[in-house]
Amino acid sequence: MARFELKLPKMGESVAEATITSWLKEVGDSVELDEAIVEIATDKVDSEVPSEVSGKLVEILYEKDAVVAVGDTIAVIEVEGEEEVTVSNKVDNSPKEVKEVEKTIEKAAAIVATPSVKNSDSEKFYSPLVRNIAQAENISIETLNTIKGSGKDGRVTKEDILSFIENGKKSPVSEVTKSNSEASSSNTITNSATNVVPVSINEEDEVIEMSRMGKLVAKHMVNSVQTSAHVQSFIEIDVTNIVKWRNKVKDVFLKREGEKLTFTPILMHAVAATIRKYPLINISVNGDTIIKKKNINLGMAAALPDGNLIVPVIKNADQLNLVGMTKAVNDLANRARNNALKPDDIQDGTYTVTNVGSFGSITGTPIINQPQVAILALGAIRKMPSVIETPEGDFIGIRQKMMVAHSYDHRVVNGALGGMFIKTLKDILESWDINQDF
Structure with a gap:
C-alpha cells in the first residue's frame, strides 16, 4: 500500500x-x-x-x-499501489508571511532542540507555531499567559504574538502577585496601553462571548479607523427609470436567464463603470506609495447566517455585462448565506459596496475595507415628493429616490475626486434608458 x-x-x-x-x-x-x-x-x-x-x-x-x-x-x-503517491498540491510561491514564520522556527530550533515553552507549563493551549516564536524571542510562559488572544476561545495566534513583539514585548500585566504574603508588599498591576475602561457586571447581566468571526471583524474595523482618514460625501439619486425598467423586464429576465433580477447587480454594474472612469479610486496605499490596481474587483458585503458580514469579491467586474453581473451577485450571495464561500471568493477586492438599504436604512457611513481606499453605501429606495422641471414649468411629482454615501481615505482621495465619483454614478443611473434590453 x-x-x-x-x-x-x-x-x-x-x-x-x-x-x-x-x-x-x-x-x-x-x-x-x-x-x-x-x-x-x-x-x-x-x-x-x-x-x-x-x-x-x-x-x-x-x-x-x-x-x-x-x-x-x-x-x-x-x-492502493506500491509507489508513493504524489499530487501537485505543493505550495509554490509561498506567501511572505510563511517564509518569515519558517525563518523564525529555524531560529528557534537553532537556539535549543527542545522547546522551553510547553503546553504542560500552562493551563492555556498554544500552537507549536506560537510556542516556537515565543522561544525564539525568549518570551517566558508567564509572559505568554498575559498576551490577550484574538483566536478562537481567546487563543493566542501568530498575529497576536508578533504584535506583542513589535510593541516592545510590553506585557498587559507588569507584575502579578504570587502569594498572599507578596500581595501585601507588592500588588502593582499595570493597565494595558489601550486604557480600556472596566465594565461592571451584576448578576442580572448576561455575558456573551464574541464569535471568532465577530472578533476578527471588530479588529479589522478598528484597524481601518486607525489607518485611514475617513471622509464622507453624500448624494441623492433619482432611480425612477431603473425601478420602472426592472419591473418591466424582471419576469422575462427570470424566464430567459434563470436568475432573479434585483437592484443590486444593476447598481454594481454602474459602480464598475464609474470606477473605470476614475481609476484613482481603485488603489491601495503602501507606506508613502500608491498602488494603482489593474483589475476592478468589487467587494459585495453580504450577511452570514450568524448575523456577521462577509465581503465576497466579483473579479474583473467591469468586464461583465448586466446578465453576467446578476449571475455573479446571486451566486456569491447564495453561497454566503449557505456558508459555502471558498477562500478565493473573498480575496483581492479593490473597492467595496454595501447595501445598507436592504435593512431599511436611508444611508450610512461605512468603514473602509482595508487595504482599499473607498467604500460605497447604497441606501433604501423610497418614493419621495420631488420638484420636476419641464419646459412648461416646475411641478411636484412622486419619484423613486436613493441616498448614496461614499466613504474615502482622505490621505489619498480628496473631496473633489470623492465627490466627482458619486456625481458620475448619479449621472449614469439617472440616464438609464427605460426601453433598453438587457
Whole structure:
C-alpha cells in the first residue's frame, strides 16, 4: 500500500495559516476523491479541505483547534499501489508571511532542540507555531499567559504574538502577585496601553462571548479607523427609470436567464463603470506609495447566517455585462448565506459596496475595507415628493429616490475626486434608458 500526504492547501496570497476546527473523518475511515476530510478556519473564511485521492485515512497529524501553516501535512491517506503517491498540491510561491514564520522556527530550533515553552507549563493551549516564536524571542510562559488572544476561545495566534513583539514585548500585566504574603508588599498591576475602561457586571447581566468571526471583524474595523482618514460625501439619486425598467423586464429576465433580477447587480454594474472612469479610486496605499490596481474587483458585503458580514469579491467586474453581473451577485450571495464561500471568493477586492438599504436604512457611513481606499453605501429606495422641471414649468411629482454615501481615505482621495465619483454614478443611473434590453 502507498501513502499519500494531505497538505493544507494555499488559500489566497495573504493567508499563511489556518485553524483545524473539526475533523469530518476518523482514523480508519474510507475517503473518496474530493470528499471533505477536515474543516478549517482562517482569518478570512471557514472552509473544508477535500481529499485528493481515494483510500483509507491512517493518520491525523494535528488535533482539533491546532494552528497549521500552509503547506504542512495534516493527514496521511493509504491508497492502493506500491509507489508513493504524489499530487501537485505543493505550495509554490509561498506567501511572505510563511517564509518569515519558517525563518523564525529555524531560529528557534537553532537556539535549543527542545522547546522551553510547553503546553504542560500552562493551563492555556498554544500552537507549536506560537510556542516556537515565543522561544525564539525568549518570551517566558508567564509572559505568554498575559498576551490577550484574538483566536478562537481567546487563543493566542501568530498575529497576536508578533504584535506583542513589535510593541516592545510590553506585557498587559507588569507584575502579578504570587502569594498572599507578596500581595501585601507588592500588588502593582499595570493597565494595558489601550486604557480600556472596566465594565461592571451584576448578576442580572448576561455575558456573551464574541464569535471568532465577530472578533476578527471588530479588529479589522478598528484597524481601518486607525489607518485611514475617513471622509464622507453624500448624494441623492433619482432611480425612477431603473425601478420602472426592472419591473418591466424582471419576469422575462427570470424566464430567459434563470436568475432573479434585483437592484443590486444593476447598481454594481454602474459602480464598475464609474470606477473605470476614475481609476484613482481603485488603489491601495503602501507606506508613502500608491498602488494603482489593474483589475476592478468589487467587494459585495453580504450577511452570514450568524448575523456577521462577509465581503465576497466579483473579479474583473467591469468586464461583465448586466446578465453576467446578476449571475455573479446571486451566486456569491447564495453561497454566503449557505456558508459555502471558498477562500478565493473573498480575496483581492479593490473597492467595496454595501447595501445598507436592504435593512431599511436611508444611508450610512461605512468603514473602509482595508487595504482599499473607498467604500460605497447604497441606501433604501423610497418614493419621495420631488420638484420636476419641464419646459412648461416646475411641478411636484412622486419619484423613486436613493441616498448614496461614499466613504474615502482622505490621505489619498480628496473631496473633489470623492465627490466627482458619486456625481458620475448619479449621472449614469439617472440616464438609464427605460426601453433598453438587457
